[in-house]
Amino acid sequence: MKIASQLFRNNMKRVVKLSFEEQRAFYQDLARPNPFPSQVLESWLEIEGLRACWFTPTRTSSNGTLLYWHGGGYCICSIDTHKELIARLAQASGCRTLAVDYRLAPEHPFPCALEDAEKVMNYLWKTGHAPENTVVAGDSAGGNLALVSILKAIAEKKPVPAACVGISPWVDLASQRKSHTENSSFDYVGPQFDAGWREAYVSSDEAKNPYISPIYGDFDQFPPLLLQAGGAETLRDDIAELAKKADAVGVDVRYQEWDGMIHVWHFLAGLVPAGQEAIAEVGHFVKAHTSSRSQTQ
Numbered sequence: 001m002k003i004a005s006q007l008f009r010n011n012m013k014r015v016v017k018l019s020f021e022e023q024r025a026f027y028q029d030l031a032r033p034n035p036f037p038s039q040v041l042e043s044w045l046e047i048e049g050l051r052a053c054w055f056t057p058t059r060t061s062s063n064g065t066l067l068y069w070h071g072g073g074y075c076i077c078s079i080d081t082h083k084e085l086i087a088r089l090a091q092a093s094g095c096r097t098l099a100v101d102y103r104l105a106p107e108h109p110f111p112c113a114l115e116d117a118e119k120v121m122n123y124l125w126k127t128g129h130a131p132e133n134t135v136v137a138g139d140s141a142g143g144n145l146a147l148v149s150i151l152k153a154i155a156e157k158k159p160v161p162a163a164c165v166g167i168s169p170w171v172d173l174a175s176q177r178k179s180h181t182e183n184s185s186f187d188y189v190g191p192q193f194d195a196g197w198r199e200a201y202v203s204s205d206e207a208k209n210p211y212i213s214p215i216y217g218d219f220d221q222f223p224p225l226l227l228q229a230g231g232a233e234t235l236r237d238d239i240a241e242l243a244k245k246a247d248a249v250g251v252d253v254r255y256q257e258w259d260g261m262i263h264v265w266h267f268l269a270g271l272v273p274a275g276q277e278a279i280a281e282v283g284h285f286v287k288a289h290t291s292s293r294s295q296t297q
Contacts, residue, residue: 012188012189015027016196020075020076020104020105020106020200023075023076024076024077024078024104027072027076027077027081028078028080028081030081031080031081031082031083031084034083034084035084035270036083036084036087037084037087037088037091039057039058039059039091040055040056040057040058040087040090040091041055041056041057041058042054042055043056047100047119047120047123048116048119048120048123050100050101050102050103050116050119050120051079051100051101052079052098052099052100052101052120053079053098053099054096054097054098055083055086055087055090055096055097055098055099056090056096056097057090057091057094057095057096059094060094060095060096061094061287062093062094062095062286062287062290062291063095063096063133063290063291064093064094064095064133064134064135064162064286064287064289064290064291065095065096065097065098065124065129065133065134065135065290066089066090066093066095066096066097066098066134066135066136066137066286066290067097067098067100067120067121067124067134067135067136067137067146067161068082068086068089068097068098068099068136068137068138068142069099069100069102069117069136069137069138069139069141069142069143069145069146070082070086070099070101070138070139070142071138071139071140071141071142071143071167071168071170071264072104072140072141072142073140073141073170073194073196073197073198073200073201074104074105074110074113074141074144074197074200074201075104075105075106075196075197075200075201076104076197078101079099079100079101082099082139084267084269084270085139085264085266085267085269085279086099088266088269088276088279089137089279089282089283089286091283092279092280092282092283092284092286093135093282093283093286093287093290094283094287095135095286095287095290098120098124100116100120102116102117102120102145103116105197105200105201106200106201109200109201109202110201110202110206110209110211110212111211113145114145114148114149114152114211117145117146117148117149118149118152118153121136121149121153121159121161125159131159131160131161131162132162133162133290133291134161134162134290135161135162135163135164135165135285135286135289135290136149136150136161136163136164136165137164137165137166137167137282137286138165138166138167138169139166139167139168139169139264139266140167140168140169140170140189140263140264141170141197142167142169143165143166143167143168143169143170143171144166144169144170144171144213144214146164146165146166146169147164147166147169147171147214147217148210148211148212148214148217150164150222150223151210151211151214151217151218151219151222152211154218154221154222155218160221160223161223162223162224162289162290163223163224163225163226163285163286163288163289164222164223164224164225164226165225165226165227165228165282165285165286166225166226166227166228166239167228167264167266167278167282168228168229168230168233168235168239168263168264168265169214169227169235169239169242170194170235170238171213171214171215171235171238171239171241171242172213172215172216172238172241172242173194173198173201173202173207173212173213174207174208174213174216176191176238177237177238177241178237179233179234179235179236179237179238180234180235180237183232183233183234183236184234186232186262187230187232187233187234187262187263188262188263189233189234189235189263190234191234194234214242215238215241215242215245218249219245219246219249219251220249220250222246222249222251223251223252223289224251224252224253224254224285224289225243225246225251225252225253225254226253226254226256226281226282226285227239227242227243227253227254227255227256228256228257228258228278228281228282229255229256229257229258230257230258230260230261230262230263230264230265231257231258231259231260231261232260232261232262233261233262233263234263235263236257239255240255240257243255254285256278256281258274258278260274261274261278265278266278266279
């Protein structure tokens with residue numbers, strides 16, 4: 001893990017100096033050689049003008065739906081950079097999994113990504129994917145998007161998914177807790193990187209908006225929630241704090257902290273057992289909150 005973390009850190013030191021366009025190209029190229037599970041089929045489509053893809057395990061064990069939002073600080077990454085991770089999650093959950101390329105900052109700052117998430121959830125409900133049989137998940141900024149899209153649906157009294165999963169979610173863009181400094185010498189994502197993405201996505205005076213930083217939101221009526229954090233990641237304390245807040249208002253929340261793991265260590269599932277173990281935990285959680293009900297695409 002130390003070697004992997006150092007490699008990631010070295011890459012980040014170089015990449016953070018690049019323009020957002022160059023950062024996107026770098027990670028796109030980095031993801032190309034990644035193996036893609038042969039037991040998962042891809043089906044590309046367009047939803048409300050957004051590029052999207054269904055990831056369908058050849059051996060499905062559930063007719064539930066998993067909606068997945070990729071991370072990347074709201075500024076970089078795509079379905080392509082996260083394809084291996086999404087496919088592994090589809091396999092683990094046994095669910096057809098929908099991933100969508102939401103609009104990115106700085107070209108499309110807040111609230112563009114949230115608007116896209118709302119459109120996609122509406123599309124699912126209209127096309128036969130029952131909210132009570134759907135789980136919304138995401139990593140890092142995608143975990144943020146999963147959380148804030150559900151908070152907004154609750155506030156507006158719209159249909160709410162059965163459950164939510166945050167993999168190393170970016171939950172507080174306004175402040176930094178102890179782990180930001182404690183783990184900054186080990187994790188590959190740190191304050192110096194978060195700042196550039198945050199400034200591209202929102203102005204500093206907006207950062208405590210609960211639809212930007214879900215830790216400031218009202219979690220009353222929130223569905224069951226799984227939060228995973230690496231013990232060695234900078235966002236650890238933020239995620240743990242959100243878990244406490246949700247638990248305090250009665251949310252069925254599971255907080256899992258993986259000792260020694262860095263930000264979204266799930267990317268290392270092919271090399272580090274803890275990566276696949278964490279993905280398996282997500283799969284168990286999704287299965288517990290989806291059923292065998294039939295549905296259409």
